[in-house]
Amino acid sequence: MSLQIYNTLSKKKEVFTPLEEGKVGMYCCGITAYDECHIGHARSAIVFDVIYRYLRYRGFNVTYVKNFTDVDDKIIAKANAEGKDIAEIAERYIKEHNEDMDALGLIRPTVTPRATENIKGMIRMIARLIEAGLAYCVNGDVFYSVDKFNGYGKLSGRTLNDMMAGARIEVDEKKKNPFDFVLWKASKKGEPWWDSPWGRGRPGWHIECSVMSQRYLGETFDIHGGGEDLIFPHHENEIAQAEGATDKPFARYWIHNGFIKISSEKMSKSLGNFYTVKDVLKKYHPEVVRLFILQSHYRSVIDFSDEALRFARGGMERFYSTLKNIEEMKSRNGSFDGLSEKNLSGINEKYLKRIDFLPERFVKAMDDDFNTARAIGYIFDTIRLVNAYISDKEFIPDAESMFVLDSAKRYIREVGKVLGLFLDDPVSYFEQDRRREAGKRDLDRDTIEGLIHARNVARQEKQWEKADSIREELRKKGVVLRDSSQGTIWSVE
RNA sequence: GGCGGCAUAGCCAAGUGGCCAAGGCAGCGGUCUGCAAAACCGUUAUUCCCCGGUUCGAAUCCGGGUGCCGCCUCCA
Structure with missing residues (x-):
């Protein structure tokens, strides 16, 4: 059995083989710290959290890097509006982000670098791109010359000619090609700046990810991920920068998660139809949000609604009530020391044999491009099996059956942990649920x-x-x- | 205008060449219960948007059509 991953670069599922055996380097584009996290950020974060957890479950030593963009037009705009320093704004939203992600039960990435801590690295990469003839400087701005990089468009599957056809981008007189993008921006009055060979300025958005990913993971690394909207231009540009500077392949597997829609419409700030993580978590247990997200494949578009979350809550209830039931039966019916699968008989043996399939089937589902929807289906199967076992006329609450129930619980918890589910105590889960719902x-x-x-x-x-x-x-x-x-x-x- | 994705029961959603098309929610019948609820058992798509084609065989591959959506500008 081997893990297969859908690679945006090849548009196919590919067998995953890390660069170095047993190790995985993974980079995900994080947030721009200028506002609160919404449910879309949550989806992306949860998807990559599960990928991270699964890779570790499969025995890989994973270095997971997720950046914070802490210098950017929107941060500057917010800082100016509030009369504050950009660092203060960024700090506030990074803190909020961390609170939200912790509340959602995400494992913190191995490294969370910030753009402003990597300005020198960016300047070095830009200088190398200029040397290589891939970038040019105009009055303190530095642009990447897209038609000098011949792989440009390989990730998003388009050519410069395709793009020219319907180009509706603003024409910047300074650019040689309208698709050239900025690597370094000369700073205007009231904007933060750093010294560079091209004068005082600040980095363009794309350069930070090329620099930070390579800094922590090497020039070529295994996995790069993010929301599907980042494919173009962000990730396309990252490739152009990184490969242009090193002449080596950049990320080997590109993973992109699908979007969240609200009533079949794209969720966006301009439409005003977005939900913040904090609002959603006031109304639902974090694992309900996870279950909702993981019940669909990570690449599909999902429709977010209160109704959808209520359905997920219903499913969660089914899991936790069975887990609660197991705990209660165990606490009432003593120990099962010294028992193993070998000395079971009758229905105990029969049911455990079927419950035993869970981890194996789980791995099979997850190996197929992280098919969490199918994996969750298998967990539901196991729940039904456990309930059927308990309701079976031949069921006797003795040491043997407690052993079976305990094994079932361990399996459910084991695979649940990879999905970040069923980590709460069942009693506490229902207590929180009652409190939330009664409050509503x-x-x-x-x-x-x-x-x-x-x-x-x-x-x-x-x-x-x-x-x-x-x-x-x-x-x-x-x-x-x-x-x-x-x-x-x-x-x- | 260019590029791409999706279309599976009342709803959500797996399945990408071959056992009865996973699973969840909802519905119906039953068991259990003082009555319920939960749980369990049974049941609910002769068929996978439409039309052609390839094949012994397709929801799954190919061609055409229809509908919805995304990207091409900051965006998870």
Whole structure:
């Protein structure tokens, strides 16, 4: 079995072979720190977090680099508007970003370099590009000469001629070709600047990623990723810069995640239809967001809505209630020390044999271009199997069956960890869920629990009508009850 | 105008040449339950946007059409 990755560069799935055995270098374009993270950033971050986790699960030693763009037009604009320094603005949004990503349960990348810490490296690369005849300086601005680099367009699958045909880019008199892009910008009044051989200025956007990725991962490295919108021009330009400067291949596998749409429309600031990570996390558990995202393939476009998240929440409930059930049965039914798969009998053996397939099937799905949707389908299969086992007439809660349930739990947790799912304690999961949902509907916990108590008193006295009317009253508020031998549990629909 | 993607049940969504087209949600019938809920069992696409073609065989490959979307400007 081998991992296959869809490579944007070849437009095909390819067997993944790292440059150096057992090691992977991966770079992802991070954020420009000028505003809060939205759900689109979350998708990209979660997708690459899962890729990172999976590569590690498969035994690779991964160096994961994700940058912060901390000098840019939008940051400057915001800094000027607020009368603050760009560093202060960048710092604020980097902090916000880290809070959001931590809340979403992302593993921090190995290195998170910032553009302003790498100005020297950028100047060196630009100088090399000028030497190589691939860039030119006009009045303090330096441009990359796209028609001097003959692989230009190879990532996005277009040629300069194609692009000329419908070009609707503004013509800059200083550029030799309208697609030439800026490597170094002469700074205007009120803008931050650094000294360079071409005068005071600041870097263009694309150069930082070529420089920082190579700094930490080498001139040629394994994986480069980002949102699909970055394919052109950003990643195309990164290739032109890096390969132009070193004459060596740049990233070997290019991975791009699909976009999030809102009601079938592109999510964008200008349409005003975006959701911030913070807003979404107020309403849903972070793993619900993850499940929603990972239930579709990472390259497909997904439609974000409250309804979609509610469906994901329903799925999450199924996972956690089975996990909770397992924990409860185990705590009531003692230990299973000394047991192994070999000394099981009857249905215990039969079910465990089928539950055993999970890790293997999981790897098979994930090896196929990180097919998290299929992998999650397999976890659902396992959940159903566990529930069927517990409901089986022959099921006896003894040491053998506890061993089976514990194995099931371990498998689910093992593969869940790779997806960043099921990491919470089930009791805590439901507690948080109740709190969030009750908050949304403005329900008071004490009132609910008081009514549940009154109903249980009525039930003990077999006053079924009274008990049912209380339940109906709660139901109207969206509260659903579940009676069991352990007591009554409530949740919000 | 150029380049690219997608179209699978009521909804979401896997599947890229061959067992009954995964899985989730919703629905229906049943088991369980005082009644429910949850869970379990059964059931829900003779068919994968349309029309041709290749093949013993296609949702899957090829050609044409229709519809939706993205990129070509900052964008995850």
